[in-house]
Amino acid sequence: MTYKAKINNIEVTYKNRTVLEIIKQYVKQHSDITYTQLKEVFYDNLQGSLGVLKNESELLAWESKEENKKDTREDRFFTKSSDVISLNGENIYVCTQWGDGNNNIKPNFMPFIKYARVELGFNIEDNGYEMSLVKKNTKKKEFQNDKKLPLNKILYGPPGTGKTYNTIDKALQIIDGDVPESREEAKERFEALKEAGQVEFVTFHQSYGYEEFVEGIKADVQSESIRYVIEDGIFKRLSDKARKHYEDSQKSQSEIASEISQKDKISNFLNKALEDDKVFQKTKGGKFGIKDLTEKSIILYSEDSNYNENSISLDVNEFYKIISANIDFKTSRQIAQEVFGISNQRQKDTYYLSLFKEYKKVPFIESKINTEIIKNKNYLLIIDEINRGNISKIFGELITLIEESKRLGNDEAMEVTLPYSGEKFGVPKNLYILGTMNTADRSIALMDTALRRRFEFEEMMPDSNEIRKKVGDNGVIDKIDIAFLLEKINQRIEYLYDRDHTIGHAYFMAVEDKATLDSIMRNKVIPLLQEYFYDDWEKIRLVLNDGFIEKTVQDTSKLFDSMDDEYIEEDKYTYIIASDFSVDAYRKIYGKIEQNQVGESHE
Secondary structure, X not given: OOOEEEEOOEXXXXXXXXHHHHHHHHHHHOOOOOHHHHHHHOOHHHOOOOOOEEXXXXXXXXXXXXXXXXXXXXXXXXXXXXXXXXXXXXXXXXEOOOOOOOOOOOOOHHHHHHHHHHOOOOOEEEOOHHHHHHHHOOOEEOOOOOOXXXXXXXXXXXXXXXXXXXXXXXXXXXXXXXXXXXXXXXHHHHHHHHHOOXXXXXXXXXXXXXXXXXXXXXXXXXXXXXXXXXXXXXXXXXXXXXHHXXXXXXXXXXXXXXXXXXXXXXXXXXXXXXXXOOEEEOOOOXXXXXXXXXXXXEEEEEOOOOOHHHEEEEEHHHHHHHHHOOOOOOOHHHHHHHHHOOOOOOHHHHHHHHHHHHXXXXXXXXXXXXXXXXXXXXXXXXXXXXXXXXXXXXXXXXXXXXXXHHOEOOOOOOOEEOXXXXXXXXXXXXXXEEEEEEOOOOOHHHXXXXXXXXXXXXXXXXXXXXXXXXXXXXXXXXXXXXXXHHHXXXXXXXXXXXXXXXXXXXXXXXXXXXXXXXXXXXXXXXXXXXXXXXXXXXXXXXXXXXXXXXXXXXXXXXXXXXXXXXXXXXXXXXEEEOOOOOHHHHHHHHXXXXXXXXXXXXX
């Protein structure tokens, strides 16, 4: 069925043209809108990896990427002159990727329509396509939403139990509140959230530290000479993003409009100064100018700077904080004390003061755009193998801040001063942390006590029922009951070692026939048992029974001339993995063999 809709009484056909018409009407309703403001309304996450719209420079950047060389802009965006949106003299291109043909749909289209209706106020009447999709493609997994989701959770269990696999469902539950039953739809939505910066993924390891996670000093090798800059880590970047969105969600429409106007004014001020080669005068003499601008930095050239090549870097966000303080600063020390909470001024505060004084001379023009109320949304940091990192070294003083009661926005909220940047930092309450840990590496009992107290733990153990659901005929392939096989192996491992070192069902989910089962046993299961039992082959034979490990007695008389040496044992055994695993060998693991039976003789 072809999607047809009437948008504010204008009829349109097809999903992508519906999106195009909505954006065209929005631009027409907001004649003073800038491209930056339009991108804030139709943010990339609404579509996914491509984004809803791009201007010419963004489209050229997209085309230049190697992975996009196989596609042309005509394949992914509206490019006909009648479809290109003209905004303040530049061309805006809308993405066409909202489903394939008439019957397939990406999970981004109906959320876009809902957003246009609820958030932007569009009157959209369609031909019942949405209802048919709910039945065919958008069935959701059911969750009990009456319980509040914990801010900090760790999924733990033996290897192969689906901890990392389940982070996708957990992420969608946290951010969207529901999860599509289709794994492909869930993965596509998850990737869209990662592309939009709402979900970040990191793996801890022994050399991972505070500098990568929170902030550290890194060498900037892009400049003509090496200079050192303070660089935010993944946790700080995501925390700042979540905090900004939470704070914006608490603002009124007029406050949002004023902030957008302020940002536009700052951007115009800095860019004009760069283009005009404007020379600024410091309070106590000395001149400087702006030689480059990046998303985060204002690169200055100064006659009397102590830095390499008379160059100094200012932080765009710091300058914005100074402007937003709404204080008529007279000295650079006043900026240091009242904005950044430090007693002594820094060298760069003198530059901030000079920029601030010139900025004040530029008249402020309030934006006429009709802004929308921003709704709060959740962010998620997934930490894989969280137990492999040195928690004290990685989190540092921030381990206290991730507690729910200490999150920004709560009654007992806390902030700390970061050691490198000197910034005040807190963790917002819309940032979730989801960790995974392999109990075969380290048990919960050995984990950092401070970490254990601040996280909820959800155990994920081997589940043979998953094999019965998805492998062969109720878990049976070539007369081998793989589900029961796993159960028996794990019962023996638990007896000989412990339950933390059992084997997960995920190892067997890809079994299609005996050949793939043989490969999994030879290349995955037996090496894992070797690791667990430190090459104690007798214990491995106890787990698998005969048929997998061949045991032979060495004839020492053929190895040594003298048999009387104290180092020579009478009975010395060697062990090798069998060249072939028979069906009987598998079935003997979980029960006695009876003729003409598949696996009914389970013991």
